[in-house]
Amino acid sequence: MLEASLTLPADLSSVSQARHFLRHALADWSVDGFELAAPQVLTELATNAALHARSAYTVHLLLDDGHLLVEVSDSSPVMPQQRHYGTGATTGRGIALVEALSEAWGVESSPTGKTVWCRVGSDDGLPDFNLDDGDEIDDIGNTARASTTGGRPVGARPATTGGRAGVSLAFAA
Numbered sequence: 057m058l059e060a061s062l063t064l065p066a067d068l069s070s071v072s073q074a075r076h077f078l079r080h081a082l083a084d085w086s087v088d089g090f091e092l093a094a095p096q097v098l099t100e101l102a103t104n105a106a107l108h109a110r111s112a113y114t115v116h117l118l119l120d121d122g123h124l125l126v127e128v129s130d131s132s133p134v135m136p137q138q139r140h141y142g143t144g145a146t147t148g149r150g151i152a153l154v155e156a157l158s159e160a161w162g163v164e165s166s167p168t169g170k171t172v173w174c175r176v177g178s179d180d181g182l183p184d185f186n187l188d189d190g191d192e193i194d195d196i197g198n199t200a201r202a203s204t205t206g207g208r209p210v211g212a213r214p215a216t217t218g219g220r221a222g223v224s225l226a227f228a229a
Contacts, residue, residue, distance in 0.1 A: 058085045059118040064102070066111050066130075074102040074115050078126075081117050089178035093157040094124055097174050100150040101128035104136055104172070111169070123159070124176045131169040157182070
């Protein structure tokens with residue numbers, strides 16, 4: 057099991073530092089196959105922490121048995137919510153992206169705030185999002201939900217909380 061942590065300031069410019077930290081951790085661990093989903097979910101979680109929690113946040117990475125656990129902890133007790141904006145909106149899709157790109161995800165409350173986590177497999181396991189059909193919009197629906205009761209899964213355990221099992225990601229033209 058490999059792990060690394062970094063605390064970053066509550067500033068949107070820190071999101072690129074979080075991605076840089078992820079890339080370097082994976083390189084230090086000589087791990088390939090996490091170039092798409094892992095940076096995207098980390099970007100969404102770090103952006104939410106910097107933008108909405110408005111507190112310093114800690115990125116914690118844990119690699120175990122070919123799965124990467126990405127955690128972002130902040131000092132806000134407010135839980136993330138999936139928003140339902142129109143197809144032309146430029147915001148409100150972060151949690152849907154996390155759900156679509158991760159095997160499982162959830163939120164754990166703590167006395168000092170919360171930790172939003174997701175388990176990401178290698179990019180080889182991602183569904184085919186059929187990017188050639190940009191005119192058709194699929195509804196993500198309510199096929200999976202996030203856990204707020206804990207139990208961050210690591211390793212090869214099945215996704216029993218939110219995650220990409222049976223979920224398609226919508227793309228607007």
